[in-house]
Amino acid sequence: MGPLGAAEVGLDITWAVDWVRRGAETLSEHRVELITLDREIGDGDHGENMDRGFQAVLPKLDDLPAGSTPADVLKLVATTLISTVGGAAGPLYGTAFLKGSAAIAGESSIDAAGVVSLLEASRDGIVARGKAESGDKTMVDAWTPAVDAARAAADGGASAAETLRVAADAAAAGSDATIPLVARKGRASYLGERSAGHRDPGAQSTAYLLEAAAAAASNGTSA
Amino acid sequence: MADGGRIGIVVVSHSEQLAAGVVELAHQMAPNVRIEPAGGTDDGRIGTSFELVTAAIGAADAGTGVVVLCDLGSAILTAETAMDFLDEDQRERVRIADAPLVEGAVAASVAAESGDPLETVVRAAESAGGGGAAPGAPAGGLGEGPADVGTSGRISRRITLTNSDGLHARPAAELVKLASTFSQRVTVNGIDAKSLLAIMALGLVKGDEVEIATDDAAGAGAVDAIADLASSGFGEH
Structure with missing residues (x-):
């Protein structure tokens, strides 16, 4: 599937809702895995918190008024995560979705450039909130490669769905790359050198969420 | 006004019991200050709650300002997020102190009890982390009795x-x-x-x-x- 095949297909409210549903599904599916990762270098609540937060969003999707935009969906996710997730993930992902929502506010459908804006604003929100930098062994290490890959793809003429696909792949690779790192931010930083050799759970949940976004987008274009 | 327009204090902890205990300790030295706990999640688990922090800031604020003390990193994230959602005029009088929870809460509460303004209460909290390095005993002769x-x-x-x-x-x-x-x-x-x-x-x-x-x-x-x-x-x- 080249740029010509899908370049004109934007991502609309159906995609956004599907992203959240797939996100909730994948986080439920990987709940125990994320708990285990977090138990190794953190406090063990990440899988539980992310699952709880996204499950809380699901019933609210049905109440979205007609004419809602993708930004409205992301804002709903943001406020729900902030008020239901008790760990660091609530404020961090809440801020990410809030800033991402603001970046595409009012758009009924977003193109590849919109995907880049959304991802970049989300990443910047996380950095501003958590004050982590690349290489600190946090979710930023999944977000930043995703933003960079998305921008390169969009500049090269990729469709919105293709842009999300390369972003998701880059996030997954970024999560893998956290394994040897020594944590400098978050609860894992208390472990110092002992945090090396473990995957960062926040980077992994980011990889799962962007994978869900990409899967929802490719589902939309192929349907 | 019972609190005399004093600065309010909010204690944010991952543990409901820890927040309540710090409030109890600080209140002993600052009985007239509004010191509000925001411990644990909405449903009593370990964690921090945006809703509880927001409510505590509201309850602590007599209109003069609030100083927020936090235990671990994500408590600060939650407090900062709660601040983002405050009305602008209220947000301007809320500060998150970079201070150890117990020492900072006690020092801030005593400063608030004394009627200190917002920035002074913040400084009291933030200077509480230095371990109070007690210098040696004073030199000087023995003077007994009146000054x-x-x-x-x-x-x-x-x-x-x-x-x-x-x-x-x-x-x-x-x-x-x-x-x-x-x-x-x-x-x-x-x-x-x-x-x-x-x-x-x-x-x-x-x-x-x-x-x-x-x-x-x-x-x-x-x-x-x-x-x-x-x-x-x-x-x-």
């Missing part, structure tokens, strides 16, 4: 602590509160009498001799008042 006026203008009195617990939390807080009512700088064994944590760090116990002093010529009243309080036994006789 001595030395040749350098130094005024001092030496008293002996008679209460069973010495300058522990409550007496230390009373002494600091009294010292804070005077504009002059007064020291207790060389330590600023307005710094609760530093006074407590002296670890003075029953029977210890204490020098109350000032270099301010106008400070005789302050020295006498503080020395009278310290030698009175703080009502513990």
Whole structure:
């Protein structure tokens, strides 16, 4: 599937809702895995918190008024995560979705450039909130490669769905790359050198969420 | 207004019990300050709650400002997020102190009790983390009885602590509160009498001799008042 095949297909409210549903599904599916990762270098609540937060969003999707935009969906996710997730993930992902929502506010459908804006604003929100930098062994290490890959793809003429696909792949690779790192931010930083050799759970949940976004987008274009 | 327009304090902890305990401890020294706990998640698990923090800030704010103390990293993230959602005029009078939870909450509460403004309460919290590095005992001769006026203008009195617990939390807080009512700088064994944590760090116990002093010529009243309080036994006789 080249740029010509899908370049004109934007991502609309159906995609956004599907992203959240797939996100909730994948986080439920990987709940125990994320708990285990977090138990190794953190406090063990990440899988539980992310699952709880996204499950809380699901019933609210049905109440979205007609004419809602993708930004409205992301804002709903943001406020729900902030008020239901008790760990660091609530404020961090809440801020990410809030800033991402603001970046595409009012758009009924977003193109590849919109995907880049959304991802970049989300990443910047996380950095501003958590004050982590690349290489600190946090979710930023999944977000930043995703933003960079998305921008390169969009500049090269990729469709919105293709842009999300390369972003998701880059996030997954970024999560893998956290394994040897020594944590400098978050609860894992208390472990110092002992945090090396473990995957960062926040980077992994980011990889799962962007994978869900990409899967929802490719589902939309192929349907 | 029961709180006299004092700065309010919010204690954010991952643990409901820890937040409640810190509030209890701080309230002992600052009974007239609004000190609100925001501990645990909405449903009582370990974590922090955006809703509880937001509600606590609202309850602590008498209109003059609120200082927020946090335990671990994500408590700060939650508090910062809650601040983002406040009305702009309220957000401007809320500060998150970069301070250890217990020491910071106690120091901030005592400063608030004394009627200090927002920035001073923040500083009290943030200076509480230094461990109160107690310098050595003061040099100087033995002056007994009423305040001595030395040749350098130094005024001092030496008293002996008679209460069973010495300058522990409550007496230390009373002494600091009294010292804070005077504009002059007064020291207790060389330590600023307005710094609760530093006074407590002296670890003075029953029977210890204490020098109350000032270099301010106008400070005789302050020295006498503080020395009278310290030698009175703080009502513990």
